[in-house]
Amino acid sequence: MSQLTKIDHPLAAHHLCTVRDKATPCSEFRAAVGRLAVLVGVYATADLPTRSTVIQTPIADANCQQLASPIGLVPILRAGLGMVAPLQDLLPDATVWHLGLYRNEETAEPVGYYDKLPDGGAPHTALVLDPMLATGGSVEMVIRRLKSWGVAEIRVLSIIAAQPGIDRVQRDFPDVKLYVATVDPELNEQSFIVPGLGDAGDRIFNTPPHE
Numbered sequence: 001m002s003q004l005t006k007i008d009h010p011l012a013a014h015h016l017c018t019v020r021d022k023a024t025p026c027s028e029f030r031a032a033v034g035r036l037a038v039l040v041g042v043y044a045t046a047d048l049p050t051r052s053t054v055i056q057t058p059i060a061d062a063n064c065q066q067l068a069s070p071i072g073l074v075p076i077l078r079a080g081l082g083m084v085a086p087l088q089d090l091l092p093d094a095t096v097w098h099l100g101l102y103r104n105e106e107t108a109e110p111v112g113y114y115d116k117l118p119d120g121g122a123p124h125t126a127l128v129l130d131p132m133l134a135t136g137g138s139v140e141m142v143i144r145r146l147k148s149w150g151v152a153e154i155r156v157l158s159i160i161a162a163q164p165g166i167d168r169v170q171r172d173f174p175d176v177k178l179y180v181a182t183v184d185p186e187l188n189e190q191s192f193i194v195p196g197l198g199d200a201g202d203r204i205f206n207t208p209p210h211e
C-alpha cells in the first residue's frame with residue numbers, strides 16, 4: 001500500500017475553511033489554494049535527497065546541502081494550475097510539465113486533451129499537482145503516463161482527497177506517495193467530493209459550472 005501523508009497543521013485547517021466556504025470569492029479562493037499548496041508542498045519535499053556542497057560566503061567556506069535530483073512539477077489542467085506558482089516558489093529550478101484532462105460529466109471517467117511530454121528527458125521525481133482527488137481516475141491516468149515516460153519517483157499533492165480515490169491509488173500504485181491537506185469520506189452521485197469544495201477548476205478560474 002502506498003504511503004499517505006495527511007498534513008497536520010493549524011494553518012492548513014484554517015485555509016481549508018476558506019476553500020470549503022461557498023461564499024469565498026474567486027480571488028480569495030485562489031490565494032487559499034496557493035497557501036495550502038505551499039503547506040502540502042513542504043511535507044511532500046521533506047525527505048528529498050540532498051548532496052553536500054561547499055559554498056563560499058563573504059566570510060568563509062560553508063558546508064551546505066543542495067537537492068540531488070531533478071524535480072518536475074506536473075499540474076493536471078485546469079485546477080492543478082492553481083498549485084504551480086506556489087510550488088515554483090519552493091522549487092525554483094523545477095521543470096513544469098502540463099497534462100490536460102477533464103472528467104466526462106456522465107461517467108466521471110478522465111478524458112485526456114493535452115500531452116506534449118517529449119520522448120525521454122523525464123525528471124527523476126515528479127510532483128503531480130491537483131487540488132482534488134475524487135474517484136482517482138485522473139491521477140491514475142497521469143501516473144500511468146509518467147511511468148511510461150520514465151519517471152522513477154511519483155508523488156501526488158492534493159488539497160482534498162476522497163477516501164475512495166485514495167484507496168484506488170494505494171491499491172494500484174503501492175510505490176506512489178500521496179500528500180493531502182485533508183481526507184473527505186465519500187463522493188456523491190456525480191462523483192463530487194462530499195463535503196469537498198465544489199468544482200476547483202471553476203472556482204479558481206471564475207468560470208460558471210459545466211464550461
Ligand SMILES: O=P(O)(O)OC[C@H]1O[C@H](OP(=O)(O)OP(=O)(O)O)[C@H](O)[C@@H]1O
Pocket residue numbers: 076077078079080101102103104108110130131132133134135136137138139165191199200201202
Ligand atoms: O479523481 P477524479 O474523479 O478523476 O476527479 C478529480 C479531477 O476532477 C477535476 O478536474 P475536472 O474534470 O473538473 O477539470 P478542470 O480542472 O478543468 O475543472 C479535478 O481537478 C481533478 O483533475
Ligand SMILES: O=c1cc[nH]c(=O)[nH]1
Pocket residue numbers: 079132134191192193194196197198199200201
Ligand atoms: O469534488 C470534486 C470532484 C472532482 N473535481 C472537483 O473539482 N471537485
Ligand SMILES: [Mg+2]
Pocket residue numbers: 079199200201202
Ligand atoms: Mg473542474
